[in-house]
Amino acid sequence: MNSILRLPNDLDPFARLVAARRTLAGMDVRGDKIWPGMFDDGVVSLAHGDGTRRPPVRSLRAAAEMLSHTCGWSFDDYHFNREYLPLLQAIREKQAGVGADPASIESLYVDAGSSRIFSTFFHLFLQEDDLVLIPQGFYHGTLDWLPPDPARLHIVPVPPRTNKLTAEHLSETCYELARHRRIRRTYLLLTNPTFTGAVYSPAELYAIEDAAISHEIFVLYDLAFAGTEFADCPASVVRKHTRLSQRSLAVGTVSKSHNLANIRVGWCSGPKGIVDAMRDHREKTMGAVPFLTQAMAAAALVDDDVYLKINAQECIKRVELIKFGLNDVTGALTAAGVDAAINVAHDPGASHSVLVNLRTLSRQKKQLTSLDLCAYMLKHAGLAISPGYSMGFSDLEFRIAYGSVGLHGTYAAETCNPRKQLSIDMSCLEEAFATGRSVLKSALFDRLLPALVAMFRQNAM
């Protein structure tokens, strides 16, 4: 096996996740809290976030309407295990709108968020000799969906400049792994757009799916960031290859695109037998998705073009701010005598965060990881960054989640006048977005930069 294939699997990814969470919570290895955590007062968090602003006004109105009449549902009845048809229809229309094959969205079911759907799938179908392939740069919470068994997980390296899996790498990985162990079934978790905003083109998807078909891989599409694309025409078409329709599952959610993470509504479409088994599991385990929240999700999805476009435009501005900001940070590091460079690893075309590369050429006492960096920033700068350590990276890569910075300002802006409580005032919204951008800028120059200078100086040989 060549070394690049082995690289991200050198340490147990589940242990890495525990360590990253502990670090972000401000705890040492014993679990004692000894420095500020990401949610503490005074800490600026660039480590979490669900969206750029409050959920669509239409969605909030739908909830208010559901509460004001009891026609078709009420709190006292067991409606949650029945299908809420307006939501199913809204999802089908959305998927058809991005070119999904109608047959592939016939079998559809709704559950309490996409995390629960993925966990259900692996709980029901993953067996002893199965293997789950996850491209590097994955959403760290993905690991919570799997049994904590490193032997059933393989992180596939991705080229750093694109951060996207390639068909060649997928095939190479499959051949290599098959030479070393018996695999009953292989699953591939493909997130498109990715966690750090890379978007697979239809041609790239087609090639990956071709490889998946030849290696008999079952593909799970994580579409959490579908709808956040910066381009007018969303590229995240699912399942280019109709031959894959019986060997894949597409999972969506309103958590990110519509900032409705707290209502826990996700859905999945795929082969009938699988979808039926998963729906059955939801019913047996009381996976409640009340009509109240389903109505909110349905209202969010209908005619959401303007809502999504405004959010994407704000994300584009923030990415530019970070790119230029990091360039200036590199200049300032050099001026301070620190031989280090920091930049956005790949140009994002979607999502709410960027992957950042940090490199130093000067000789260091200790080889630092992104976990050391994360702990240092929390302790000395009151800044939370998301360590690449729990996303399958081993050096100083980290993630800046810029989307929800200043989010609470948008709540205030959109509800400032009680008479217009459910309407949007664009100038107020722009003001709130601008406040978020200035927090972001200050985080880069007043917190990240001085702490980097101090950290590298202390660690210099």
Ligand SMILES: Cc1ncc(COP(=O)(O)O)c(C=O)c1O
């Ligand atoms: C890529 C990705 N997939 C899935 C999820 C989980 O979303 P949900 O709220 O629907 O469980 C997240 C949440 O952060 C995510 O980033």
